[in-house]
Amino acid sequence: MDYKNEYLSWLHSGALDDAEREELLAIADNDKEIESRFFSPLEFGTAGLRGVMSTGLYRMNRHVVRHATQAFAEVILEYCRERSEQGSVAVCYDCRNHSREFAVETACVMAANGIRVRIFEALRPTPELSFAIREYHLTAGINVTASHNPKEYNGYKVYWGDGAQLPPHHADAIAAKMARLDVFKSVRTMPYDEAVSKGLVTVMGAETDALFLKNVMAQANDFESVKKVADTFKMVYTPFHGTGYKLVPEVLKRLGIKNLICVSEQMVLDGDFPTVVSPNPENPEGFYLAVKLARENGADFILGTDPDADRVGIMVRTDTGEFVTISGNQTGVLLLDYLIGAKTRAGTMPQNPVALKTIVTTEMARRVAEYNGVRCIDTFTGFKFMAERKNELEGAGLGKVIFSYEESYGYMLGDYVRDKDAVTASLLLTEMAAWYACRGMTLYDALQALYPKYGYYNEKTLNLLMPGMEGLVNMKALMDGLRAEPPAEIAGTPVRVVKDYADGTAYDAASGVKSSMDLKGSNVLRFETADNTVLLVRPSGTEPKVKVYVLASGKSREECDGKIGKYSAWAEALKD
Secondary structure, three states, rough: OOOOHHHHHHHHOOOOOHHHHHHHHHOOHHHHHHHHHHOOOOEEEEEEEEEEEEEOOOEOOOHHHHHHHHHHHHHHHHHHHHHHOOOOOEEEEEOOOHHHHHHHHHHHHHOOOOOEEEEEEEOOHHHHHHHHHHOOOOEEEEEEOOOOOOOOOOEEEEEEEOOEEOOHHHHHHHHHHHHHOOOOOOOOOOHHHHHHOOOOOEEEEEEEEEEEHHHOOOOOOHHHHHHHHOOOOEEEOOOOOHHHHHHHHHHHHOOOOOEEEOOOOHOOOOOOOOOOOOOOOOOHHHHHHHHHHHHHHOEEEEEOOOOOHHHOEEEEOOOOOOEEEOOHHHHHHHHHHHHHHHHHHHOOOOOOOEEEEEEEEEOOOHHHHHHHOOOOEEEOOOOHHHHHHHHHHOOOOOOOOEEEEEEOOOOOOOOOOOOOHHHHHHHHHHHHHHHHHHOOOOHHHHHHHHHHHOOOOEEEEEEEEEOOOHHHHHHHHHHHHHHHHHOOEEEEEEEEEEEOOOOOOEEEEOOOOOOEEEOOOOOOEEEEEOOOOEEEEEEEEOOOOEEEEEEEEOOEEEEEEEHHHHHHHHHOOOOO
């Protein structure tokens, strides 16, 4: 693609408003900036689109949103014509700048194509979109969100009729149509008020909230334990300026929590996220206001949800009085162990229970599950794969999934959503914290108690940032290099097995035998070393970086920490 011609095409298209035109004129002498905005379209994948907001082809803006929506609409119409169905979608959005605007543009394009739209009256958590698609039997859904990305980003996340993110074949079809459709001339749209008056757009609100919350509350296992400590149990909550601000406090109130202290500064909806550098519950520095409140009020438990309320992170007080982050891996292990016990005590454990985790999630989860008679099955990273596996297992009567999670602070429970759900996870994490409080334990105490029982594990994720067009080239070169010449040893330790999830092959270094795996089709490499450490390398699907996961186990905490340090140094050097 000739980025200069593409720039001029946009500039003279007649589709830009005055502000957009001025924005492009301002970069007329900046060749590098023009290239960064027009060298390529944003890639449409199974997670949809995500990018920095500004005017340009490789940016998130109303023109790119309309273009993607037209392509999606055509895929939906073709699918529905084959089944003699009326196409229908749900549209949701988060607190980010331009999210409401992009959601309305989406609704207008869908309506102009004859597809009925249900749009939320205001911002809502991502899991409620997944729920609405399933509850109202819709063809598909769109969520305007960039999840936990920095404030400059926005995104266009797409879902299919099962409430899960888009299957690869539909994503490929949309991408192919976008390549053929002109970004301006091919788009059909109509005024929003006209779409509403014609009944093509329906607004959802409190009635959908009520249905969603009814399902969330049905996941609670132990109201009695919460009741026992309600007068003394104190916790702090922050939505990081996002969509959890309303429903998360509501479910905790219904659970029976009396002393819920919300971070007032971060209860304010704001797409600039003024109190944090990054609105990501994975980053402990974002919890500084919550920690201050917890210390002032004598709370032991802090909970935070990201802007679209699909991820949740926790901090807990240690035995020395300090607050520490419990990682996504550790939180999932704690919750899995608790759920198995809670369901067993309540008599609600199903036959053939199954836990799902991703290939990059701690192996401690497998140990916890299998120790307690629960099968543990790996999937690729992303809840669309977990949703697909859940549907397959349960549809064939081969098991009932009680819990699905990945290390990046995402947890899926129940049958009413097919994506990570911070609202339900917040309910159960709080119930778990209260249950342990009944026993005089914090969640930090609970975590420490798991290691002697299940063994010692530790994990670290390293992000090798590779921004810009050069970064895309470097990311590919890194993966190609590791495939062409897999390391025989890493940090002085022999590599026993190399697994390539792209073609689904496993190579055993000792025997020289290459075998096939069930999982294939994802750009991930896995190296298993002689000291039972696992390292996985994969490019991020939404951000300009390569992720390296170090999964260590050992006979002691010190042994695990030593492995993390040793292998992290190798991972960092991959960028050089």
